[in-house]
Amino acid sequence: MRTGILGGTFDPIHIAHLHAAQTARHQAGLDRVLIMPAGDPWQKSEHGVSPARHRLEMARLAVEDVDGLEVDDREVDRDGPTYTIDTLGTFPDDEQVHLVMGADAALGIPSWKEADKVRSRATLLVVPRPGVDSTVLAELIPEAVFLDMAVLEISGTEIREMASRGAPFRFLVPEVVYEYITAHGLYAESGSDDRVGASTDTEEVP
Numbered sequence: 001m002r003t004g005i006l007g008g009t010f011d012p013i014h015i016a017h018l019h020a021a022q023t024a025r026h027q028a029g030l031d032r033v034l035i036m037p038a039g040d041p042w043q044k045s046e047h048g049v050s051p052a053r054h055r056l057e058m059a060r061l062a063v064e065d066v067d068g069l070e071v072d073d074r075e076v077d078r079d080g081p082t083y084t085i086d087t088l089g090t091f092p093d094d095e096q097v098h099l100v101m102g103a104d105a106a107l108g109i110p111s112w113k114e115a116d117k118v119r120s121r122a123t124l125l126v127v128p129r130p131g132v133d134s135t136v137l138a139e140l141i142p143e144a145v146f147l148d149m150a151v152l153e154i155s156g157t158e159i160r161e162m163a164s165r166g167a168p169f170r171f172l173v174p175e176v177v178y179e180y181i182t183a184h185g186l187y188a189e190s191g192s193d194d195r196v197g198a199s200t201d202t203e204e205v206p
């Protein structure tokens with residue numbers, strides 16, 4: 001089994017996540033790519049993250065009809081910080097695991113817990129992200145495989161911000177995700193009470 005993992009907060013999942021997952025599956029010949037939302041943050045900070053149930057449900061809706069993309073909730077129930085090395089330990093030894101990530105996330109790899117073990121256990125598949133120089137990244141992580149993907153200047157931060165000021169963001173997310181955001185009032189100024197205060201202080205969520 002050749003498996004890809006795309007981890008993140010997915011607040012909300014958007015078309016760049018889905019395009020990255022599908023590009024990885026195609027270019028690296030993966031059987032499946034797991035979209036793996038991080039659990040609710042465990043440490044307070046000024047940045048809130050929507051509750052995991054919303055982030056999970058949006059991800060599930062987004063991949064419902066997509067072959068080879070699956071949502072995996074194994075990190076959601078874990079207490080405390082999430083470390084990639086622990087997540088990798090939950091896969092059988094004979095499963096070929098690939099970590100799919102944007103270049104911004106890849107920059108942090110050298111500081112991850114047991115980074116050397118992560119790097120020997122999993123193949124790193126990196127997709128471009130605006131503002132990150134791939135030459136610098138290639139020097140930092142020479143073994144990383146750089147996927148050929150259009151640079152998409154989209155982020156969850158930007159979508160949340162657009163939603164909160166009433167700017168159009170409908171076509172940056174799958175239609176079902178747009179409907180979910182609207183139905184639950186996520187990211188609307190009045191809906192911000194639902195966000196739990198806390199950090200993105202896990203290593204894979206910049």
Ligand code: ATP
Pocket residue numbers: 006007008009010011016017020100101102103104105127128129151152153154155156157158205206
């Ligand atoms: P936020 O702005 O809240 O951080 P995000 O769009 O960066 O949201 P994350 O959940 O943080 O989304 O990211 C999950 C993974 O997807 C990370 O590896 C990140 O680099 C990657 N990713 C997110 N957006 C893009 C994009 N536009 N192009 C390429 N990779 C992306």
Ligand code: MG
Pocket residue numbers: 205206
């Ligand atoms: Mg991010």
